[in-house]
Amino acid sequence: MSPARILVGAASALAILALPGCSFPWGCTDTWAERGEATASVRIVDTSGQALGVTAEVVGWRLEPHPQTPTEGDRVHFTYRFDGVAGTDGGPAVDACAVDGRRVALMCLTVHASGAWPEPDGSRTGDDWLHVEHPDRVAGVLLIPDDQSYQGRTCAQDVKDGGGTHPPEPARRGDQL
Numbered sequence: 001m002s003p004a005r006i007l008v009g010a011a012s013a014l015a016i017l018a019l020p021g022c023s024f025p026w027g028c029t030d031t032w033a034e035r036g037e038a039t040a041s042v043r044i045v046d047t048s049g050q051a052l053g054v055t056a057e058v059v060g061w062r063l064e065p066h067p068q069t070p071t072e073g074d075r076v077h078f079t080y081r082f083d084g085v086a087g088t089d090g091g092p093a094v095d096a097c098a099v100d101g102r103r104v105a106l107m108c109l110t111v112h113a114s115g116a117w118p119e120p121d122g123s124r125t126g127d128d129w130l131h132v133e134h135p136d137r138v139a140g141v142l143l144i145p146d147d148q149s150y151q152g153r154t155c156a157q158d159v160k161d162g163g164g165t166h167p168p169e170p171a172r173r174g175d176q177l
Contacts, residue, residue, distance in 0.1 A: 030155050031165045033167055033168050036049075038103070040058045042094065056111075058080055059079040075130060076132060078127065078129075079127040095109070102176075103142070103176060103177045111126060146168050147167060152166050
């Protein structure tokens, strides 16, 4: 093979590797968005902090035994509402956390707009349960505004196509909100 053909072949290979979407293992980076402030009513944001045009709110909460396991004592039963989800693909998801008086998370879970019931006004409503170790310490239920519906592939999962900005790590028991 002539040196000119080798040079053309090498240049073509480099051009293919430089195409957008292709990355080397050393080029794949993961970053996580910063967690937004938890409140009872939030404007949901994407990983860049841009509002999605969707709001979520805790409509109410109370301590009561779960109907399927009443002997296990009180749990936090909360209701929530998503507004502005019409036309969104599957809808966003946010972390809901039972917190104590100092806003320390006692238990969290992710609630999805797609799992809530559609209402005639276009909103979606749902309810869920949080099992906390000490229900008497619960001072409220808060939502975190970061959309958790899209996680994306990490570099560890897929070096070639992973990476980029991901939603913040889901809230966990003990997190200060």
